[in-house]
Amino acid sequence: MSPVLPAHHTDAPVVAALLAGDQQAFRALVAELNPGLTRMARTYVPEAIADEVVQETWMSVVKSIGSFEGRSSLKTWIYRIMLNKVRTLAARESKIVPFTSLGPRSGDDGPSVDPDRLVHPELGQGYWPDAPPRWDAQPDDRLEAAEIRKRIEAAIAALPPAQAEVVALRDVEGWSADEVCNALGISSVNQRVLLHRGRVAVRAMLEDYLT
Amino acid sequence: MTDDSDFIRNELRITCADAVELVTDYLDAALSESDRDDFETHLSLCEGCQVFVDQVRRTITLTSNSRDTTVELEPANMSDLLAALGERAGEHDHDAG
Numbered sequence: 001m002s003p004v005l006p007a008h009h010t011d012a013p014v015v016a017a018l019l020a021g022d023q024q025a026f027r028a029l030v031a032e033l034n035p036g037l038t039r040m041a042r043t044y045v046p047e048a049i050a051d052e053v054v055q056e057t058w059m060s061v062v063k064s065i066g067s068f069e070g071r072s073s074l075k076t077w078i079y080r081i082m083l084n085k086v087r088t089l090a091a092r093e094s095k096i097v098p099f100t101s102l103g104p105r106s107g108d109d110g111p112s113v114d115p116d117r118l119v120h121p122e123l124g125q126g127y128w129p130d131a132p133p134r135w136d137a138q139p140d141d142r143l144e145a146a147e148i149r150k151r152i153e154a155a156i157a158a159l160p161p162a163q164a165e166v167v168a169l170r171d172v173e174g175w176s177a178d179e180v181c182n183a184l185g186i187s188s189v190n191q192r193v194l195l196h197r198g199r200v201a202v203r204a205m206l207e208d209y210l211t
Numbered sequence: 212m213t214d215d216s217d218f219i220r221n222e223l224r225i226t227c228a229d230a231v232e233l234v235t236d237y238l239d240a241a242l243s244e245s246d247r248d249d250f251e252t253h254l255s256l257c258e259g260c261q262v263f264v265d266q267v268r269r270t271i272t273l274t275s276n277s278r279d280t281t282v283e284l285e286p287a288n289m290s291d292l293l294a295a296l297g298e299r300a301g302e303h304d305h306d307a308g
Contacts, residue, residue: 021300023293030292031284038282055288062295112231113263126226128259135269145276152277171274177239188241196235203270 004069011074018065030058033075036173037082043157043168044090053089057082076183083165083183090161112200133211148209155205156198163198170195224249230260234267 005015017025037057041050060081068077120127156164156172165184169175175183181191225233230253236242237250254260286292
């Protein structure tokens with residue numbers, strides 16, 4: 001048992017197993033978290049560098065698991081290690097190769113819908129004149145689904161980094177709001193604002209593509 | 212299509228421009244009771260905002276479906292990691308003993 005981790009902590013058993021050198025427990029933890037860590041890291045830096053960051057993250061986890069104090073979940077703690085590494089690297093990379101600034105940025109502080117579209121002939125400013133076209137059709141073949149996937153990835157990559165992080169964790173990885181606040185060290189209000197701005201930017205891209 | 216007479220009769224407290232900013236808070240159940248009532252009343256009368264909310268829901272689903280599932284379950288340095296895990300446990304035993 002870690003000297004600093006309370007015995008009742010949810011992650012106490014897995015931490016104890018790692019401290020005892022349990023390979024099976026380590027492999028299970030890696031299998032659970034490695035895909036998400038890798039996807040997240042790849043939103044900051046090119047794939048090959050991202051994969052190295054994740055490898056280094058796991059090495060840090062192995063070496064410093066004894067200092068995990070259980071103030072967050074083990075998952076959040078591991079993500080924070082990865083985020084610290086990849087953000088530093090991305091900041092350094094961006095001075096050489098502007099990877100995250102390729103293409104125009106979207107999702108900045110504008111309204112969710114262009115105010116020019118919200119002008120009703122009688123009710124005036126702020127109301128839909130007609131409902132926007134519905135997106136009834138599901139992507140009907142694999143090619144179209146793959147195209148949408150590519151476009152969504154690109155739309156997320158074009159978001160301001162703070163929005164991209166929240167959208168990636170909430171909507172791609174399916175984390176809860178609390179988990180995201182905890183991992184990124186942001187307030188719940190800020191989390192929802194960033195998520196909304198990011199989502200409406202992705203929606204706007206899909207609207208152009210689907211209608 | 213929005214029904215103008217309902218809008219006017221029901222004295223809606225929020226506009227479509229307000230409603231579209233509240234969608235994420237609504238879906239996260241983060242609105243106060245009175246804001247939620249205003250939002251739901253608006254939605255019940257406004258097809259434009261119904262479609263918008265539906266589009267945000269579809270955006271969330273499509274984003275979730277866009278997750279790349281081809282990434283590796285194991286990092287390439289797994290053998291180094293397992294070796295380090297063993298070494299660390301050895302040191303730990305030594306410390307404890």
